[in-house]
Amino acid sequence: MRVSTKELYISRMVKVLNYIQANLDKDLTLSELAEQACFSTYHFHRIFSGMLGESVKELVRRLRLERAAIQLQTGALSILQIALQAGYESDMAFSRVFKARTGLLPSKFRKSTHTKYPCLAKASIRYVTNEYITSFEPFIDKELNMNVMIKQVDDIYVAFVSHTGPYQECGKAWDVLCSTLAPEGLLGGNAKMIGVSFDDPDVIAAEKLRYDACISVTRSFKPIEEVGTKTICAGKYAVITHIGPYGKLSQTYRQFFGQWLSQSDYEPANKPCFEIYLNDPESTDPEDLVTDIYIPLKG
Amino acid sequence: MDKIDLFKLHKADYIASKEPILNEITMANYLVINGIGAPGEASFEDAINALYAMAYTIKMTRKKQNKGDYVICKLEARYFCGSEQCLSEIDKTLWHWQLMIRTPSHVEMTDLKQAAKALFEKGKTPSVNKVMMIEHEFGPCIQMLHIGAYEDEYLSIKQMSAFAVENNLSALGEHCEIHISDPRRIPPERLKTILRMTIV
Numbered sequence: 001m002r003v004s005t006k007e008l009y010i011s012r013m014v015k016v017l018n019y020i021q022a023n024l025d026k027d028l029t030l031s032e033l034a035e036q037a038c039f040s041t042y043h044f045h046r047i048f049s050g051m052l053g054e055s056v057k058e059l060v061r062r063l064r065l066e067r068a069a070i071q072l073q074t075g076a077l078s079i080l081q082i083a084l085q086a087g088y089e090s091d092m093a094f095s096r097v098f099k100a101r102t103g104l105l106p107s108k109f110r111k112s113t114h115t116k117y118p119c120l121a122k123a124s125i126r127y128v129t130n131e132y133i134t135s136f137e138p139f140i141d142k143e144l145n146m147n148v149m150i151k152q153v154d155d156i157y158v159a160f161v162s163h164t165g166p167y168q169e170c171g172k173a174w175d176v177l178c179s180t181l182a183p184e185g186l187l188g189g190n191a192k193m194i195g196v197s198f199d200d201p202d203v204i205a206a207e208k209l210r211y212d213a214c215i216s217v218t219r220s221f222k223p224i225e226e227v228g229t230k231t232i233c234a235g236k237y238a239v240i241t242h243i244g245p246y247g248k249l250s251q252t253y254r255q256f257f258g259q260w261l262s263q264s265d266y267e268p269a270n271k272p273c274f275e276i277y278l279n280d281p282e283s284t285d286p287e288d289l290v291t292d293i294y295i296p297l298k299g
Numbered sequence: 300m301d302k303i304d305l306f307k308l309h310k311a312d313y314i315a316s317k318e319p320i321l322n323e324i325t326m327a328n329y330l331v332i333n334g335i336g337a338p339g340e341a342s343f344e345d346a347i348n349a350l351y352a353m354a355y356t357i358k359m360t361r362k363k364q365n366k367g368d369y370v371i372c373k374l375e376a377r378y379f380c381g382s383e384q385c386l387s388e389i390d391k392t393l394w395h396w397q398l399m400i401r402t403p404s405h406v407e408m409t410d411l412k413q414a415a416k417a418l419f420e421k422g423k424t425p426s427v428n429k430v431m432m433i434e435h436e437f438g439p440c441i442q443m444l445h446i447g448a449y450e451d452e453y454l455s456i457k458q459m460s461a462f463a464v465e466n467n468l469s470a471l472g473e474h475c476e477i478h479i480s481d482p483r484r485i486p487p488e489r490l491k492t493i494l495r496m497t498i499v
Contacts, residue, residue, distance in 0.1 A: 180363065290481065
């Protein structure tokens with residue numbers, strides 16, 4: 001069963017890869033790509049970068065450069081034309097990036113017949129013409145050692161404060177939430193500290209990231225000032241414990257979506273993940289922070 | 300206003316030496332809760348919950364009132380026995396303990412009362428009413444870092460007792476643990492705990 005699920009994920013991702021290759025000059029949106037293979041738009045990008053070891057943007061940029069390399073050696077287009085096709089505004093900018101990758105300026109590369117464009121990707125996806133990818137070996141960490149628990153979670157009623165901006169700055173929302181709830185006697189006991197992140201920081205600009213700082217409360221709690229209430233929906237969740245700095249959470253997400261999930265029998269549901277913080281970041285060394293990550297699953 | 304971090308401000312009090320050393324801890328303010336029984340028993344866990352609920356409620360309520368902010372310090376646990384020097388490893392049920400969180404001295408009794416009332420009304424553990432604020436002076440003491448399981452602490456304590464004998468010091472028969480690491484995360488063999496033994 002496991003093998004076949006992995007293959008299913010691969011074959012679905014292959015559709016996306018071929019779509020990217022066929023539309024390399026288009027500005028591809030993530031939802032358009034997710035649609036190609038019926039991935040939930042919510043988590044598509046994390047699955048993608050986890051399985052491929054690079055983001056959509058990185059892959060597109062790399063494929064365009066590979067195409068440019070082929071054009072340099074086989075075609076008659078000017079370097080400026082090739083640069084523009086590869087998505088660069090000038091041949092200068094293109095040359096700089098190209099040299100950083102290959103060690104050669106495009107003009108030198110063009111003249112040398114034996115230099116190949118280096119394929120630096122973790123999963124071996126290369127720019128190809130007149131052929132289609134039918135399968136690929138997903139990028140898997142040798143040390144992938146994830147303890148994933150599948151849990152059925154009940155509705156969680158929470159008081160929350162929203163934050164938009166870099167995740168590192170969500171402390172402000174926490175301050176407002178905790179200082180509003182403290183005089184009400186709502187901290188401590190079984191109150192859980194929950195963070196809901198709506199966006200993937202690999203895709204969305206830091207200043208647009210949406211995040212809700214939440215503390216579980218009973219139904220009798222009524223919104224006060226900036227603090228609202230809502231329900232985190234019941235359902236099936238995959239739970240992983242992340243140990244270490246909050247800054248490294250996205251790494252764990254990527255491993256989970258790209259590697260663990262693609263080898264499991266599960267599909268992510270189209271709703272946000274949440275995190276439960278088990279210790280106080282103010283008085284705990286970042287290396288010792290414990291966070292349970294809840295990832296919604298279908299079914 | 301700057302956030303006060305007593306643990307960092309009083310680094311010297313929390314020296315974590317691998318060998319026993321002499322130290323002197325002056326008067327300081329602590330939120331505390333007392334009890335009797337073996338560490339880890341239900342009443343002990345309940346006391347920890349009550350102490351932390353109070354600590355955070357007081358801190359965040361004061362913050363809301365613009366009375367300044369501070370970092371919640373590490374949990375300290377004093378163990379002593381009613382009468383004799385009898386902190387027996389075999390029977391811990393007679394241990395008296397005092398769980399402590401060092402707290403800035405400008406925290407007031409009214410802060411405690413308000414917090415306990417609010418928490419109790421919201422159905423949190425009634426033990427919040429047992430949380431007090433005290434001044435405590437450990438005074439001269441032997442201190443060392445214990446790395447490893449709590450069960451193996453007696454080994455470090457032996458070492459500290461030997462140090463006391465060598466230096467003609469007599470221990471009061473109580474010790475204090477300052478929990479540097481989180482037992483939920485760190486495997487027992489890597490747990491870091493500062494041990495403190497009060498001397499006369």
